[in-house]
Amino acid sequence: MKKNMIIGQSGGPTAVINSSLAGAIEYALQSENVDNVYGMINGIEGLMEENIISLTAMFRSLPHELNRLKHSPAMFLGSCRYKLSDNEEEYKRLFELLDYYEIGYFIYIGGNDSMDTVQKMTAYAEKIGHDLRVVGIPKTIDNDLVGIDHSPGFGSAAKYIATCVREVAYDTSIYSIKSVHIIEAMGRNAGWLTAASVLARQDNMPAPHLVYLPEIPFSVEQFVSDVKKKLEEYNSVIVVVSEGIRDKDGRYISAAQSTEADLFGHERLSGAGAYLKSVIEEEIGCKVRALEPSVLQRSAGHIASLTDVNEAFNLGSVAVRAAVEENLTGVFSTLTRTSNKPYSVAYGFEDVSTVANKENTVPVSWISEEGNDVTEEMVTYLRPLIRGTVQTPFRGGLPDYVDIRHLDVRKQRYRD
Amino acid sequence: MKKNMIIGQSGGPTAVINSSLAGAIEYALQSENVDNVYGMINGIEGLMEENIISLTAMFRSLPHELNRLKHSPAMFLGSCRYKLSDNEEEYKRLFELLDYYEIGYFIYIGGNDSMDTVQKMTAYAEKIGHDLRVVGIPKTIDNDLVGIDHSPGFGSAAKYIATCVREVAYDTSIYSIKSVHIIEAMGRNAGWLTAASVLARQDNMPAPHLVYLPEIPFSVEQFVSDVKKKLEEYNSVIVVVSEGIRDKDGRYISAAQSTEADLFGHERLSGAGAYLKSVIEEEIGCKVRALEPSVLQRSAGHIASLTDVNEAFNLGSVAVRAAVEENLTGVFSTLTRTSNKPYSVAYGFEDVSTVANKENTVPVSWISEEGNDVTEEMVTYLRPLIRGTVQTPFRGGLPDYVDIRHLDVRKQRYRD
Numbered sequence: 001m002k003k004n005m006i007i008g009q010s011g012g013p014t015a016v017i018n019s020s021l022a023g024a025i026e027y028a029l030q031s032e033n034v035d036n037v038y039g040m041i042n043g044i045e046g047l048m049e050e051n052i053i054s055l056t057a058m059f060r061s062l063p064h065e066l067n068r069l070k071h072s073p074a075m076f077l078g079s080c081r082y083k084l085s086d087n088e089e090e091y092k093r094l095f096e097l098l099d100y101y102e103i104g105y106f107i108y109i110g111g112n113d114s115m116d117t118v119q120k121m122t123a124y125a126e127k128i129g130h131d132l133r134v135v136g137i138p139k140t141i142d143n144d145l146v147g148i149d150h151s152p153g154f155g156s157a158a159k160y161i162a163t164c165v166r167e168v169a170y171d172t173s174i175y176s177i178k179s180v181h182i183i184e185a186m187g188r189n190a191g192w193l194t195a196a197s198v199l200a201r202q203d204n205m206p207a208p209h210l211v212y213l214p215e216i217p218f219s220v221e222q223f224v225s226d227v228k229k230k231l232e233e234y235n236s237v238i239v240v241v242s243e244g245i246r247d248k249d250g251r252y253i254s255a256a257q258s259t260e261a262d263l264f265g266h267e268r269l270s271g272a273g274a275y276l277k278s279v280i281e282e283e284i285g286c287k288v289r290a291l292e293p294s295v296l297q298r299s300a301g302h303i304a305s306l307t308d309v310n311e312a313f314n315l316g317s318v319a320v321r322a323a324v325e326e327n328l329t330g331v332f333s334t335l336t337r338t339s340n341k342p343y344s345v346a347y348g349f350e351d352v353s354t355v356a357n358k359e360n361t362v363p364v365s366w367i368s369e370e371g372n373d374v375t376e377e378m379v380t381y382l383r384p385l386i387r388g389t390v391q392t393p394f395r396g397g398l399p400d401y402v403d404i405r406h407l408d409v410r411k412q413r414y415r416d
Numbered sequence: 417m418k419k420n421m422i423i424g425q426s427g428g429p430t431a432v433i434n435s436s437l438a439g440a441i442e443y444a445l446q447s448e449n450v451d452n453v454y455g456m457i458n459g460i461e462g463l464m465e466e467n468i469i470s471l472t473a474m475f476r477s478l479p480h481e482l483n484r485l486k487h488s489p490a491m492f493l494g495s496c497r498y499k500l501s502d503n504e505e506e507y508k509r510l511f512e513l514l515d516y517y518e519i520g521y522f523i524y525i526g527g528n529d530s531m532d533t534v535q536k537m538t539a540y541a542e543k544i545g546h547d548l549r550v551v552g553i554p555k556t557i558d559n560d561l562v563g564i565d566h567s568p569g570f571g572s573a574a575k576y577i578a579t580c581v582r583e584v585a586y587d588t589s590i591y592s593i594k595s596v597h598i599i600e601a602m603g604r605n606a607g608w609l610t611a612a613s614v615l616a617r618q619d620n621m622p623a624p625h626l627v628y629l630p631e632i633p634f635s636v637e638q639f640v641s642d643v644k645k646k647l648e649e650y651n652s653v654i655v656v657v658s659e660g661i662r663d664k665d666g667r668y669i670s671a672a673q674s675t676e677a678d679l680f681g682h683e684r685l686s687g688a689g690a691y692l693k694s695v696i697e698e699e700i701g702c703k704v705r706a707l708e709p710s711v712l713q714r715s716a717g718h719i720a721s722l723t724d725v726n727e728a729f730n731l732g733s734v735a736v737r738a739a740v741e742e743n744l745t746g747v748f749s750t751l752t753r754t755s756n757k758p759y760s761v762a763y764g765f766e767d768v769s770t771v772a773n774k775e776n777t778v779p780v781s782w783i784s785e786e787g788n789d790v791t792e793e794m795v796t797y798l799r800p801l802i803r804g805t806v807q808t809p810f811r812g813g814l815p816d817y818v819d820i821r822h823l824d825v826r827k828q829r830y831r832d
Contacts, residue, residue, distance in 0.1 A: 167490075398582055
């Protein structure tokens with residue numbers, strides 16, 4: 001018997017989470033087991049408020065629109081950061097709605113927090129003997145998911161950061177004066193993105209010269225000494241730091257300054273980069289800039305990794321297949337690296353309890369002894385993930401992403 | 417009689433200043449009037465220190481390298497910010513060197529400050545009856561040069577800023593909470609780049625919602641009121657401000673805060689964006705982020721405008737032709753827009769005194785009456801400049817720019 005499917009997205013955006021959505025929609029539209037495909041606007045919150053749209057109507061006869069979706073960053077369905085409570089009333093309401101819309105397949109794209117939703121929906125369905133199939137599709141730029149070789153979204157953010165470093169290295173090469181550039185990468189607890197900046201290195205340009213991951217304690221003194229040493233060798237020194245670097249007592253390097261600033265009535269934390277800039281100014285006194293690519297590193301669809309886009313798409317298809325063909329529930333689609341040369345992956349499933357609420361940080365053995373670089377093992381792991389150039393559709397000189405006007409319309413109810 | 421040519425670059429980098437260099441080299445290598453083509457490393461300073469390289473040797477039989485140069489950002493020859501003095505000794509030394517190297521053509525790529533060098537070198541040559549031909553090639557991301565429809569380098573920076581705004585707009589669309597993003601664009605006195613952000617607008621997404629140029633006084637009160645009004649209509653409001661916005665008394669908006677902060681021992685100025693972020697936090701209290709693309713907007717070769725790359729290349733060729741075929745001196749190559757639909761330009765020359773040390777700011781009539789937007793006339797002017805997608809060479813997933821190892825080698829003398 002055909003059933004309807006509902007898909008949601010949750011957590012922070014990436015450049016390829018819509019590729020996963022496109023993969024899921026494409027598979028669902030072709031499946032004999034799926035009738036209508038709905039999208040919840042703003043994740044599980046949208047479902048609770050019956051803020052849903054028909055993805056079947058939007059994409060069934062528009063394959064080029066599906067391709068545009070595949071190449072658009074951020075989240076076509078909007079997001080939420082809602083965590084399901086333990087309140088049974090909440091689940092009753094959700095399952096009433098699922099029954100009302102005759103939904104047999106619940107697909108949720110997100111990170112480790114979102115997989116908690118998959119886990120809880122699965123558990124409640126089992127508890128009440130409901131045959132809802134609940135399947136997750138992983139994503140995160142931080143690459144901190146367990147149970148997967150690398151997270152979709154990470155490769156594109158990594159490519160963005162490495163491209164930034166390379167372009168800043170070219171920019172700063174033009175003067176023969178000493179300078180330091182500090183680039184702050186996302187990843188509060190996991191240093192994968194920071195590490196990925198080393199892919200910018202080439203024979204003729206060793207930038208970034210120093211990288212600092214949050215997995216090991218950060219010493220401001222050691223940092224100043226490291227920078228001084230590099231300045232002896234190079235005119236221009238480029239440093240990449242994780243936003244989450246902490247001192248040996250676990251205090252954020254950014255927070256160290258903010259505590260002081262708070263006394264003066266300043267409201268927000270300064271980032272690690274901005275703080276270290278002031279340190280270099282005081283301790284070394286050369287020209288120094290702090291750059292914070294901020295949300296651009298997760299939304300730059302125009303320079304996404306083709307490898308990442310395609311893997312995200314496939315993980316979307318695989319998840320839907322798990323639900324509709326293999327009758328699985330409480331799993332997420334995953335990939336294993338089967339070979340590095342040539343690079344290849346195999347797709348499969350994992351129990352969602354593997355990933356939910358867990359964090360995969362960088363092994364300390366992949367960080368150099370000095371704590372300011374990564375090992376060759378890390379580089380080998382990273383290198384294939386940024387490969388391949390996407391053919392982003394352009395119009396009028398700018399990336400022509402999918403229309404998301406529907407996100408502005410509140411409460412698109414299907415009933416009164 | 418064949419003579420040698422020397423080429424230099426000066427001022428701040430752009431994504432296409434190397435395209436101009438490539439155009440100049442290509443023309444010079446084919447010219448029957450040119451023998452060797454030299455490059456001065458770090459502009460006129462490099463010439464004075466005899467820090468020069470042979471561009472003939474580097475590119476003569478490597479057309480693919482010349483193409484790579486055409487697509488590489490920043491400055492292959494390095495830069496300087498040196499302003500020639502009125503000291504005759506300096507000129508004597510320079511002309512001795514030019515004679516030693518048998519240089520008959522002096523080509524200088526730069527902005528309005530660099531054109532001062534072209535003007536002074538021309539004047540001295542005339543004064544001593546030297547037949548050196550001195551020709552400038554314009555560049556600047558700020559678009560503040562006079563005597564040219566638009567500056568090479570501007571179109572690519574404009575495309576970068578508009579792309580940023582669009583991608584941030586997608587990123588921030590995903591939550592249904594109120595938020596403000598403030599993006600700070602370069603251009604201290606000229607608001608062209610800030611204005612170009614409006615190219616990001618499309619039917620389904622009106623970001624940026626507000627833009628503030630430095631040509632008219634900035635009122636913090638009006639800004640808060642503008643943002644509040646937009647927040648009534650939109651969940652997510654995106655604002656682009658020039659780094660150079662000033663209040664009615666001419667004080668930088670960024671500096672206003674820094675004076676206060678200095679009392680607390682903080683050392684550096686906050687940017688306009690960071691300051692306005694704190695204003696929104698205090699006055700409105702919603703989620704707010706400040707983004708400063710900083711040097712990335714001038715060095716992002718991977719998303720350069722093809723129109724810009726090609727025009728910069730042509731301006732390079734035209735300048736060399738002016739010197740070697742038309743025997744001109746004291747001019748710079750320029751372009752005039754001959755039609756907007758279809759867009760086309762005509763190349764020519766202008767006397768360098770037209771451009772040197774002058775600044776072309778945005779006409780106030782191209783700014784909306786409310787002071788927070790630009791007119792349709794501005795949009796019509798801007799639209800063609802960002803068109804066309806470059807085929808940046810990629811390797812291993814990253815832009816494969818030209819080798820600039822030579823910039824690290826000090827004093828590449830051709831004699832002892």
